Amino acid sequence: MTYICPICQSPLQQHLPSKGYYCENKHHFDIAKEGYLNLLPVQHKKSKEPGDSRAMMRSRRSFLEAGFYQPLAQTITALIDQHRTVQPPMHILDMGCGEGYYSRQIEALCQHPEQLDLHGIDIAKNAILAAAKKQPNAHFIVASNKRMPYADHYFDLIVIVYAPANDAEVVRLLKTDGLLLTVTPGPRHLWQLKEFIYKEVKEHKVEIDLPEGYEQIDSRRLSYTITPDQEHRMALLQMTPFAWRAKGEIQSRIQRAQDLEIETDFIITLATKR
Numbered sequence: 001m002t003y004i005c006p007i008c009q010s011p012l013q014q015h016l017p018s019k020g021y022y023c024e025n026k027h028h029f030d031i032a033k034e035g036y037l038n039l040l041p042v043q044h045k046k047s048k049e050p051g052d053s054r055a056m057m058r059s060r061r062s063f064l065e066a067g068f069y070q071p072l073a074q075t076i077t078a079l080i081d082q083h084r085t086v087q088p089p090m091h092i093l094d095m096g097c098g099e100g101y102y103s104r105q106i107e108a109l110c111q112h113p114e115q116l117d118l119h120g121i122d123i124a125k126n127a128i129l130a131a132a133k134k135q136p137n138a139h140f141i142v143a144s145n146k147r148m149p150y151a152d153h154y155f156d157l158i159v160i161v162y163a164p165a166n167d168a169e170v171v172r173l174l175k176t177d178g179l180l181l182t183v184t185p186g187p188r189h190l191w192q193l194k195e196f197i198y199k200e201v202k203e204h205k206v207e208i209d210l211p212e213g214y215e216q217i218d219s220r221r222l223s224y225t226i227t228p229d230q231e232h233r234m235a236l237l238q239m240t241p242f243a244w245r246a247k248g249e250i251q252s253r254i255q256r257a258q259d260l261e262i263e264t265d266f267i268i269t270l271a272t273k274r
Contacts, residue, residue: 002119002139006039006149036132036140039149040123051124057099059238061130064101068226068236072161072266073105075222076181079270080157081111083179083218088115091155093173095145096163097122100131103138106159119155121148148173157181167211179272180214186221186265193237193262196254197245210271218270225261233260 001011005023012021012029020030021037031037052060063069084090094103097120107113118138122128125142132140143149146166153175160170161183170180187203194201208216228236234255237243246254254260 001151002154003037003039003141004149004151006041006143006147011151012149032129032132034129034132035136036128036142038125038128038142040125040142040144049125051122051127052098054126056238057124057127057130059235060101061099063228063232063235063239066228066232068228068232069101069264070105071224072183072222072264072268073102074109075220075266075268076102076159076161076183077106077109079181079218079220079268080106083270086156086177088112089117090115090157091117092119092157092159093150093155094118094120095148095158095160095165095170097131097140098124098127100135100138100140102159102161103131104135107135107137119150121145145169153178171211171213174273176273179270180210182208182210182269182271184208184267184269186223186267188223188263189265190236190240191263191265192260193240193254194242196250196257197242204265206267208267208269210269213274214271215274216269216271220268222266222268223264225263227259227261230255233257233262236262 003012005012005027007027008025010023010025012023015022020028022028029039097103100120103118103120120131120140121143123144128140128142145164148169150173152172155173155178156175157179158170158174159181185204189204237246
């Protein structure tokens with residue numbers, strides 16, 4: 001079984017023809033008309049609409065769909081194809097998937113995408129709704145990364161792009177020979193944006209935190225320059241953890257800058273159990 005009940009952790013079975021899911025303790029979960037499954041019980045929510053705000057999602061959608069991070073998606077996909085050794089289908093989970101940009105890129109760019117079983121999880125319901133509508137071949141659920149309602153050792157690969165992760169859950173979900181692919185900031189990521197915000201800009205410390213017992217088997221540093229227009233520049237700013245520092249005049253200066261070139265710098269790491 002793919003899913004477990006988020007309330008009692010029993011296996012979930014699909015109920016046909018309704019296509020909803022239920023467990024032996026009669027907890028029932030319907031599939032939304034858009035195709036996603038909501039496995040985030042009310043008692044597990046800390047707010048009415050957990051996850052990124054709609055404004056944040058609009059900013060991320062605008063920036064990503066403009067193609068500025070397309071080289072990153074291509075590098076992720078190339079790593080997956082290079083290290084794909086399991087018999088199909090290869091079960092892949094995009095953790096903190098948002099609106100599913102990287103999941104769609106994997107399907108579009110990977111060799112033999114028909115051999116992939118793509119899944120995405122995010123706590124933001126509106127993001128999952130959009131992801132499910134855009135990629136009907138994938139399986140999206142609303143749930144927390146701290147309690148991921150999937151069966152033990154189900155996934156061959158977990159992809160984490162700038163998303164928080166619970167190491168114990170990652171280890172539980174990955175197969176013994178499963179792969180963990182993470183994307184973290186490189187030393188000079190978004191350097192020129194930071195120059196507007198900080199008096200002294202320091203290189204980002206590269207820290208690759210892997211679950212205990214996992215070791216790196218491949219790593220790539222991807223660096224290139226982008227020149228987003230004013231709209232996409234401000235959208236990029238809203239995607240960053242230092243956006244809260246950019247208020248008033250700082251935002252105005254970033255927006256007014258002419259032909260601002262911004263460095264991107266990513267560390268892509270592939271790891272497996274030692």
